[in-house]
Amino acid sequence: MTAPHQLLAVHGLYAITDPHLTPDDRLLPAAEAALFGGARLLQYRDKTASQDQRRRRASQLRGLCHEYDALFIVNDDPVLAAEVGADGVHIGQSDGGIAAARALLGDQRIIGVTCHGDLALARSAADAGADYLAMGRFFASRTKPQAPPAAITSLEQACREFHLPVVAIGGVNADNAPQLIQAGAASVAVIEALFGHSDPADIEAAARRISALF
Template sequence: MRDFELYVITGEEFHPERDVVEVMEEAIQGGADIIQLRDKTSDKKTVFEKAKKLKALCASYDIPFIVNDHIDVALAVEADGVHVGQEDLPLTEVRKLVGPDKIIGVSSHCLSEAITAEKEGADYIGVGPIFATKSKVDVVDPVTTSYIQEVKAAISIPFVAIGGIKKHNLQEVVDAGAERVCVITEIVAAEDVKQATIDFKQVLIEAKQ
């Protein structure tokens, strides 16, 4: 889990005319290191079918595939891991369900949540939203880059910055201490997803130099 830089989450509402598998394959070809399926509106069978296809896709490129929230679906398709929020099952219970070898990521919005996630055995932590974002409803207020600095100083497991991150503010995120970033609209909403991913990753590489 330490060897990734660019984490891309699905956002099918931002490309309604295109298949999610096709879009995510272009993102992988452009340099995405890890993919997450996030679908909070479809029925369980539909989520399962998408997850099965995305798991096969990620396996073909040898990158991790994560399922958001749907632990049963993640287990059914043998996903590499799950990502849960603060309102989902406690991490300790998730670990009992998925076993010791699956990746578990936890969203955090303040340092106490991040510290708790690390203590309970999270493999990585989502840190955000850094900036205002339209990719998620009922999102909390932006935590700003100061939260990145807090987590960087207090947490030893990998963390990924998320929320409103674009090419134009990426340097600010990296300067605050983030080595890994998560993106949705900046990539999946692009007309040319592969090129958008290439461009974003190049900016990320340059920002870290």
């Protein structure tokens, strides 16, 4: 199992980068603004950059996160997560599975799994050893408009049923996050409401608004 201090840290604002909103020249300033504003986890998500570029940026982001005592998570790539010493990886339903990620990362790293709004997927992920469950999308999302919608009742049930942190994702902002937190979400994952701002000062302010909800 993951170290208890890490599990407890899957809480609060979870910032996720996006290659369109945080292109290479803006990535580090945007990420630091979110961390300075209170993000407790940061996920590096970029499926378009070269492997060398992703390795370099992931290493830089890991160092930045640890300066702010935040967790650094790599999206969809357990190999990269292992190479750069990330705190964990977030995988989807078609990214090789929990067992393969655990074999690469060991027991002390976090593995989060996308479960959409499907409690059966969440149950399978929990049984397979996931450290957190990501549920959503709960609201309209410009970043992932095709993601299947999820009902807040599924979030409530997941939070009741599983003894794991549940991360709520999908169109989350400071105005709608309170209902997800009230439903039991340990963390809310945010992309557009943070990194849709071009000015780092606005990213920081948005992060502070959401972080203050916890």
